[in-house]
Amino acid sequence: MSDEYGQEQAIRKLKPGKLVIASHNAGKVREIAALLGPYGIEPISAASLDLPEPEETGTTFIANAELKAMQAADLSGLPALADDSGLCVEALNGDPGLFSARWAGPDKDFGMAMQKVWDGVQAKGPDAGHGAHFICALSLAWPDGHVEAFEGRVDGLLVWPPRGANGFGYDAMFQPLGHDISFGEMDPDAKHAMSHRADAFAQLVKAVI
Ligand SMILES: O=c1nc[nH]c2c1ncn2[C@H]1C[C@H](O)[C@@H](COP(=O)(O)OP(=O)(O)OP(=O)(O)O)O1
Numbered sequence: 001m002s003d004e005y006g007q008e009q010a011i012r013k014l015k016p017g018k019l020v021i022a023s024h025n026a027g028k029v030r031e032i033a034a035l036l037g038p039y040g041i042e043p044i045s046a047a048s049l050d051l052p053e054p055e056e057t058g059t060t061f062i063a064n065a066e067l068k069a070m071q072a073a074d075l076s077g078l079p080a081l082a083d084d085s086g087l088c089v090e091a092l093n094g095d096p097g098l099f100s101a102r103w104a105g106p107d108k109d110f111g112m113a114m115q116k117v118w119d120g121v122q123a124k125g126p127d128a129g130h131g132a133h134f135i136c137a138l139s140l141a142w143p144d145g146h147v148e149a150f151e152g153r154v155d156g157l158l159v160w161p162p163r164g165a166n167g168f169g170y171d172a173m174f175q176p177l178g179h180d181i182s183f184g185e186m187d188p189d190a191k192h193a194m195s196h197r198a199d200a201f202a203q204l205v206k207a208v209i
């Protein structure tokens with residue numbers, strides 16, 4: 001069956017043109033716009049369209065990415081890409097995980113959230129490891145409800161105190177494996193070459209671009 005884009009449903013491709021970035025996080029919007037740069041796709045932020053920020057009621061990263069993408073596609077009438085991501089700390093049984101944004105509170109205070117993560121690991125005692133990973137689920141939704149999802153991951157270690165002012169969220173306390181600087185100290189291009197978001201994005205490009 002062909003859709004309005006003239007593509008088969010199962011391999012529907014994203015055509016050059018407008019794509020809503022269904023995120024209210026400026027750091028993510030910046031990274032996704034950079035990743036889309038080479039593909040002739042014009043990113044439009046959810047904020048610029050005044051789209052509401054939906055409640056993230058899903059119990060997985062993919063479920064939350066899908067609900068954000070589907071709402072934005074439905075309301076805008078354009079394809080929409082959403083990202084649901086988080087920091088999973090081994091010593092904290094995967095927390096803050098799905099709740100990574102919520103740990104920063106209504107003021108989005110990631111200094112406080114990073115302190116809470118570090119205090120939580122310290123409370124586990126001197127033998128607690130510092131292993132952690134970021135997960136990024138990307139969901140691409142069309143106005144007719146067609147949706148696809150991709151999940152990426154990057155492994156690393158927590159570092160303390162936080163280092164570097166690049167990036168956003170928990171970047172300053174996360175050092176990817178095989179590197180001796182944090183995401184907060186890294187050039188954006190270097191982060192884009194190895195991050196959980198880059199991993200998910202590479203899968204998306206392979207499938208739909
Ligand atoms: O590369 C990253 N570097 C550092 N921190 C990160 C990263 N990726 C996700 N994170 C943390 C912070 C973010 O706030 C939370 C995701 O929560 P999440 O609900 O997916 O995003 P959000 O509420 O900030 O924006 P929105 O839902 O509008 O896309 O995980």
Ligand SMILES: [Mg+2]
Pocket residue numbers: 056101
């Ligand atoms: Mg969110």
